[in-house]
Amino acid sequence: MIKAVVTGHTRGLGAAVAAELVVRGIPVLGVARGHAEIGEGMEQAVVDLSDSAALAGWIGGHALRSFLAGCDVALLVNNAGVVTPVGPLGEQDPLAALRAATLNVGAPLALxxxxxxxxxxxxxxxxxxxxxxGRSAYPGWSVYCATKAALDQHARAVALDADARVKACSLAPGVIDTDMQAEIRATPDERFPLRQRFVDMKDSGVLAQPTVCAVSLVDYLLDAEFGGKPVDDLRG
Structure with missing residues (x-):
C-alpha cells in the first residue's frame, strides 16, 4: 500500500497534488493551516508550519506514525512555502524572514x-x-532563493547517506498559475525588479495550470527511477 503526506494541500499546487493522489487511490494526509474539500481518501491535520512550536508539538504526537502504519511505500511532498518577504534587506520585515525560513526550510527538514x-x-x-x-539569484528574492537552495542541498546530502530505502529529490516544477504568482505580479517594481517578466508570462498564457502540473509531478514521484537525481526540474 502507498500512502502520502502533502503539506500546503489547501490551495494551489498542493491541493492539485493531493487531489491527484486521491484520484489514483492513494490515501493522503494533508498538513496545513486549514482544511480543504478534496473528498474521500483524505485526512487532514491543522498545523501552522511557520510556527516551530506548533510543528514540534504535532511531530511529537502519534498522528504521523498512525497514518503511515501498514504502508509499503510512503511519500512526503514538502509543498508549503511562501515567497515573502520580497525586497532588499533594508526593506524586509525580519520576522517575516524568520517565518519564511521556518516554513520553507525548517518545516520540510523536520518533517x-x-x-x-x-x-x-x-x-x-x-x-x-x-x-x-534556488539555482539562480534574483533581486528582491534573497529569502526565497536561499530557502529553496537549502532544499536542494538537503536532497543532495540525503542521497549521500546512501540509504536504499530513503530517496529524496528537490524538484522545480516550473512556473505555475497559483496565488503565489498573483502575489508576485502585485509586488511593486522597486521591491522586485523582475516583476514584469512574470506579468508577461501570465499575459502570454505560458503559466502551467496546477492540475496539469500535478499529474506530471505525481508521475515523477511514483516513477521507479525516483531519487536518481537528487535535484531536478520537472520541465526536463
Whole structure:
C-alpha cells in the first residue's frame, strides 16, 4: 500500500497534488493551516508550519506514525512555502524572514526526519517542491532563493547517506498559475525588479495550470527511477 503526506494541500499546487493522489487511490494526509474539500481518501491535520512550536508539538504526537502504519511505500511532498518577504534587506520585515525560513526550510527538514522515522518498514520517498530561484539569484528574492537552495542541498546530502530505502529529490516544477504568482505580479517594481517578466508570462498564457502540473509531478514521484537525481526540474 502507498500512502502520502502533502503539506500546503489547501490551495494551489498542493491541493492539485493531493487531489491527484486521491484520484489514483492513494490515501493522503494533508498538513496545513486549514482544511480543504478534496473528498474521500483524505485526512487532514491543522498545523501552522511557520510556527516551530506548533510543528514540534504535532511531530511529537502519534498522528504521523498512525497514518503511515501498514504502508509499503510512503511519500512526503514538502509543498508549503511562501515567497515573502520580497525586497532588499533594508526593506524586509525580519520576522517575516524568520517565518519564511521556518516554513520553507525548517518545516520540510523536520518533517523529513520525522517521516523517515515514522515508517521504518516502508520505502520512503521525499519530494521537496523547489524552484529555479534556488539555482539562480534574483533581486528582491534573497529569502526565497536561499530557502529553496537549502532544499536542494538537503536532497543532495540525503542521497549521500546512501540509504536504499530513503530517496529524496528537490524538484522545480516550473512556473505555475497559483496565488503565489498573483502575489508576485502585485509586488511593486522597486521591491522586485523582475516583476514584469512574470506579468508577461501570465499575459502570454505560458503559466502551467496546477492540475496539469500535478499529474506530471505525481508521475515523477511514483516513477521507479525516483531519487536518481537528487535535484531536478520537472520541465526536463
Amino acid at each position: 523529513s526526519a520525522a517521516f523517515v522515522q515514522a515508517a521504518p518498514q516502508a520505502e520512503r520517498r521525499i519530494l521537496h517542491i523547489s524552484s529555479g530561484a
